[in-house]
Amino acid sequence: MSEQSSSEKVPVTVLTGYLGAGKTTLLNRILSEPHGKKYAVIVNEFGEIGIDNDLVVGADEEVFEMNNGCICCTVRGDLMRILDGLLRRKGKFDAIIVETTGLADPAPVAQTFFMDDNLGRKTKLDAIVTVADAKWLNERLKDAPEAKNQIAFADVILLNKTDLVSPDELSDVEARIRAINPYAKLHKTQRAQIPLDAVLDRNAFDLDRILDLEPAFLEGDEHDHGHEHGHEHGHEHGDHHHDHDPKDHKHGGLKHYHDEEMQSIALRTDKLLDPDKFFPWVQDLVQKEGPSILRSKGILAFKDDDQRFVFQGVHMILDGDHQRPWGKDEKRESRIVFIGRNLPGKKITDGFESCIA
Amino acid sequence: MSDTRSDIVSVVERTRLVAAGGAVVAVHFLRRTAVFVLSEEALVFAEPDGETRRMAIHGGAILATAADGERIVSGGDDGKVVTTDTESSRVLAMDPKHRWIDHIALGRDGAIAWSAGKSVFVQAKTLRTFEAPSTVGGLAFLPKGFRLAMAHYNGATLWFPNALQAEPERLEWKGSHLGATVSPDGHFLVTTMQEPVLHGWRLSDGEHIPMSGYDARVRSLSWSAGGEWLATSGATQLVLWPFHGKDGPMGKTPRLLTPTDYRIDVVACHPRKAVVAAGYGNGLILLTRIDNAIILAKNVGDAPVSALAWSADGLLLAWGTEGGEAGVIDLP
Numbered sequence: 001m002s003e004q005s006s007s008e009k010v011p012v013t014v015l016t017g018y019l020g021a022g023k024t025t026l027l028n029r030i031l032s033e034p035h036g037k038k039y040a041v042i043v044n045e046f047g048e049i050g051i052d053n054d055l056v057v058g059a060d061e062e063v064f065e066m067n068n069g070c071i072c073c074t075v076r077g078d079l080m081r082i083l084d085g086l087l088r089r090k091g092k093f094d095a096i097i098v099e100t101t102g103l104a105d106p107a108p109v110a111q112t113f114f115m116d117d118n119l120g121r122k123t124k125l126d127a128i129v130t131v132a133d134a135k136w137l138n139e140r141l142k143d144a145p146e147a148k149n150q151i152a153f154a155d156v157i158l159l160n161k162t163d164l165v166s167p168d169e170l171s172d173v174e175a176r177i178r179a180i181n182p183y184a185k186l187h188k189t190q191r192a193q194i195p196l197d198a199v200l201d202r203n204a205f206d207l208d209r210i211l212d213l214e215p216a217f218l219e220g221d222e223h224d225h226g227h228e229h230g231h232e233h234g235h236e237h238g239d240h241h242h243d244h245d246p247k248d249h250k251h252g253g254l255k256h257y258h259d260e261e262m263q264s265i266a267l268r269t270d271k272l273l274d275p276d277k278f279f280p281w282v283q284d285l286v287q288k289e290g291p292s293i294l295r296s297k298g299i300l301a302f303k304d305d306d307q308r309f310v311f312q313g314v315h316m317i318l319d320g321d322h323q324r325p326w327g328k329d330e331k332r333e334s335r336i337v338f339i340g341r342n343l344p345g346k347k348i349t350d351g352f353e354s355c356i357a
Numbered sequence: 358m359s360d361t362r363s364d365i366v367s368v369v370e371r372t373r374l375v376a377a378g379g380a381v382v383a384v385h386f387l388r389r390t391a392v393f394v395l396s397e398e399a400l401v402f403a404e405p406d407g408e409t410r411r412m413a414i415h416g417g418a419i420l421a422t423a424a425d426g427e428r429i430v431s432g433g434d435d436g437k438v439v440t441t442d443t444e445s446s447r448v449l450a451m452d453p454k455h456r457w458i459d460h461i462a463l464g465r466d467g468a469i470a471w472s473a474g475k476s477v478f479v480q481a482k483t484l485r486t487f488e489a490p491s492t493v494g495g496l497a498f499l500p501k502g503f504r505l506a507m508a509h510y511n512g513a514t515l516w517f518p519n520a521l522q523a524e525p526e527r528l529e530w531k532g533s534h535l536g537a538t539v540s541p542d543g544h545f546l547v548t549t550m551q552e553p554v555l556h557g558w559r560l561s562d563g564e565h566i567p568m569s570g571y572d573a574r575v576r577s578l579s580w581s582a583g584g585e586w587l588a589t590s591g592a593t594q595l596v597l598w599p600f601h602g603k604d605g606p607m608g609k610t611p612r613l614l615t616p617t618d619y620r621i622d623v624v625a626c627h628p629r630k631a632v633v634a635a636g637y638g639n640g641l642i643l644l645t646r647i648d649n650a651i652i653l654a655k656n657v658g659d660a661p662v663s664a665l666a667w668s669a670d671g672l673l674l675a676w677g678t679e680g681g682e683a684g685v686i687d688l689p
Contacts, residue, residue: 057434057457060474063492067532067552075551077510077533078474078492079411085434085457087416088382088396116551117573 009124010087014109015199016150017131018140019102022160026131026199027099028194035196040086040093042079055093057082061101066115072291072315074108075115075144083112087122095200096123103146106130107152107315109296120308127202130154131192132185135164136172141180141259151177152262152294152339154184155204156172163190177282180262180337182215183297185353207321210310213266213297214333229259267352268335272303274357281351282311282318290316292343298336301326303357371654371687375403381677384664385424387443390686391675392429394422400429400441402686403675414446421461421471426590426669427579430469432458438471449479462505464498467530470505472496477516485518485526494535499560500543508534508548513558515546528558530565536576540585545605549575553591555598557605566607568598577623582633584671586612586647588624588633593617595624595635595645604640605631625674627667631640634674658682 017023040055060078065071079098086096098109104149108127113125130150133140137159140147151157159179162170170188185202187194203209237340278300286293296313298320313318326332338348378401383685393401399413399615415433422431429441436452438461444529449469449529452458454659456473463469468481472493481503491510498505505516512529528546534556536549545566547557554574575591586597587606598606615635623636631647638661644653660680667674677683 060492062510064533065531067554079553080551081459081492081494082457085418085420085459088380089434090396090421093399269491357570 009122010090010093010096010097010233011126011201011203012083012113012123013126013202014106014128015097015099015106015131016106016109016128016153017102017158018037018133018137018144018147018150019311020049021131021133022158022192023099023102025057025160026129026158026194027097028228029192029292030097030196030200033196037095038093038172040089040096042082042086042096044099044104053088055086057086059098061104063105063291070287070290070316072107073111073115073317075112076108079109079112080116083119083123087118090122092181095126095340103144105146105149109147110153110314111317112317114314120242126200127155127204128153129156129158129199129202131158131160132173132177134159134162134170134173134188138176141176148180148259150263151180151184151293154181154340156196157181157184157186158192158199159181159186159188160192161190162188172255175257176259178215179230179257179259180264182264183337185214185216187211205312205319207310207319207323209314209348210323211296213299213337262339262344263343264339265339265345266335266337267349268333269353269356270331270333271356272301272332274353275305277308277357278302279356281355283320285348285351286313286316286318289340289344289348293338293340295339296336297336299323300334300336301332363500369573370655370689372403372655373403373407373685373687375401375409375683375685377401377677377681377683379681381664381681381683382419382429383422384666384675384677384683385422385429386666386668386673386675387427387429389673390443390666391666391668391673392424392441392675393675393683394429394431395421399485399566400431401683411444412441420457420459421688423461423463425463429461430461432461432473434458436473438469440469441644447562450478450484459491460496462496462501463497464505464689465500467502468498470496470498472480472507475509477505479505479518481518487518489514495537495544495548496607497537497539500541501625505537506537506546508537510534513546513548515538522540528563530556532556532557535574538578538580538587540587540600540605541580543601544603547578547587549578555589557603559603561608564607566605568606568611570611571596573620577621577625579624579626579633581626581633582629586626586631588626588635590621590624590635593620595633595643597647606680612647613665614647614649615643615651617641622661623663623665625667627671628667628669628672632671634652634667634676636665636676636678638662640678640680640682642674644674652667653686653688655686657684 059082191243300309307322310323379395389405391403400645416435418434431644434457436455438450446632460472470479495508515526534548555568571591577590579588585601594616597612619637619639625634640658662677664677674686
């Protein structure tokens with residue numbers, strides 16, 4: 001097969017965010033900075049980006065279901081049409097950015113890349129980047145399910161307009177974001193000012209880049225609270241994030257919230273898994289719970305297998321492969337993470353434990 | 358594969374390579390001139406006398422072409438519908454909003470149809486327009502009567518552009534329909550879908566004919582001379598659906614020819630004989646008789662074969678690849 005190597009595939013960044021959060025500002029910065037790269041941009045048809053560029057294209061946000069019996073397998077048909085057309089001009093640009101409307105669900109956009117063999121061969125989904133408004137996000141999380149989806153789905157979150165809120169309000173909204181998605185890279189910005197390499201070329205969907213599954217806020221990053229939150233990690237078989245009371249308390253400056261609806265579940269075990277039990281279990285899980293599982297990722301250690309197995313998924317679509325041999329001194333530990341809506345935590349935990357060899 | 362290759366070359370062919378200068382997305386014949394459609398901007402003419410020339414016709418990507426032997430009509434991301442013959446090209450229409458021209462179809466008597474997103478246009482004596490219920494995936498004229506079939510989400514629509522009062526006929530089938538072809542006898546409409554399946558309708562009564570079993574989305578369809586078979590891409594075998602008789606392939610299995618390790622990306626039936634040319638993802642072209650005898654195998658490079666076309670007399674087969682290789686095969 002003349003499979004193109006992934007380096008030749010055109011990277012695609014999906015830019016989401018509620019109305020007025022600063023998507024267009026970020027997009028304009030990406031397009032106007034002197035980085036020497038050319039971007040093709042797919043804007044929603046009601047977009048207001050005022051750039052005269054033949055590589056800026058409007059797309060209709062029509063979403064349709066795939067005929068595979070899964071109601072969560074929705075794709076953006078018009079996006080396929082536009083991408084097919086843009087790919088005829090491959091070589092005229094280095095990467096593609098897809099801007100969605102504030103009300104859009106990122107899932108159909110992401111799934112479009114997994115459901116079409118031509119797009120899969122010629123493009124690679126790079127990351128879901130969500131721009132959030134520091135002042136209004138808390139309100140939107142209460143009244144707009146789309147806003148919550150966009151946070152839960154994100155690989156990179158720009159918490160923008162931080163100059164419009166007090167430090168207290170900022171740490172509050174940050175904690176709200178972390179209650180939904182502890183794994184995304186979070187950057188606090190004003191006027192969407194951020195080094196572009198923090199947003200582009202992230203390889204967030206690249207199996208080779210699944211290194212560890214620690215919540216991003218433990219990595220220090222650019223945050224001021226890099227201490228260990230031992231109460232929710234290191235349990236033998238994982239646990240439910242933020243499942244403790246009281247619901248609102250502080251740990252060294254970072255508030256903790258529990259989002260009633262959207263949570264992440266992190267599971268881990270240092271016992272080897274049986275692939276003949278794990279794969280049927282995870283397939284069945286995403287088949288049944290697919291609509292509520294937004295993102296999933298895993299690093300797996302199987303019995304009689306010297307290779308690390310990694311997977312990542314969007315709703316019921318899973319993509320997995322052997323990544324590399326386990327290191328000599330590396331702890332053979334399996335970890336999986338689900339972010340989703342009203343996830344059946346106990347059922348998932350029990351199921352995962354039943355996969356131990 | 359290897360066992361079939363040794364005893365295949367039962368015809369002696371001559372191949373002329375053509376410097377296309379870019380990825381080839383389609384090829385058409387204008388009489389005996391092979392015209393290669395590049396993914397961007399230009400057509401490359403390979404004249405019978407061996408001369409090659411390039412003609413720029415669009416200001417960006419060429420998204421769709423259709424030909425009738427005398428002219429090629431193309432649509433581009435510059436919003437233009439362009440008609441080209443062996444001498445020159447001219448702009449037939451310009452989308453008022455500069456939208457991409459996604460699909461083109463040619464009908465009898467010079468009628469031309471194109472679509473831009475949901476909007477469908479037919480230019481015959483007058484220009485008619487129609488809004489499809491969703492983004493149009495493909496267009497095809499019916500052979501009889503002035504009627505256009507359009508594929509879209511959840512089915513297809515049949516429209517009489519001249520019958521202003523007549524309600525368009527809606528054919529429903531859930532999913533995204535991306536390409537359309539009508540059998541030469543006008544009895545069947547077949548669409549390609551986003552899933553690796555085809556869907557057919559018998560037009561007399563709307564009876565459904567789902568056709569499945571593919572490895573990948575079907576992107577290329579070609580009717581055999583006489584219209585008895587529909588040859589299709591999308592599998593590692595050449596899949597031919599039987600369309601003789603009033604039921605078409607209803608309840609029948611397709612004929613499967615020439616299994617290989619690679620997927621067929623493009624097919625073209627011989628205009629007169631029961632022979633199909635198939636282009637594979639590894640740069641292989643196979644000429645197969647529908648009775649399953651391979652008569653020619655030719656490797657034209659490593660890139661997927663993306664375009665195949667026969668001259669009207671069936672003596673020339675033109676091919677192009679995604680990698681920009683192109684040529685014309687002269688067959689006895």
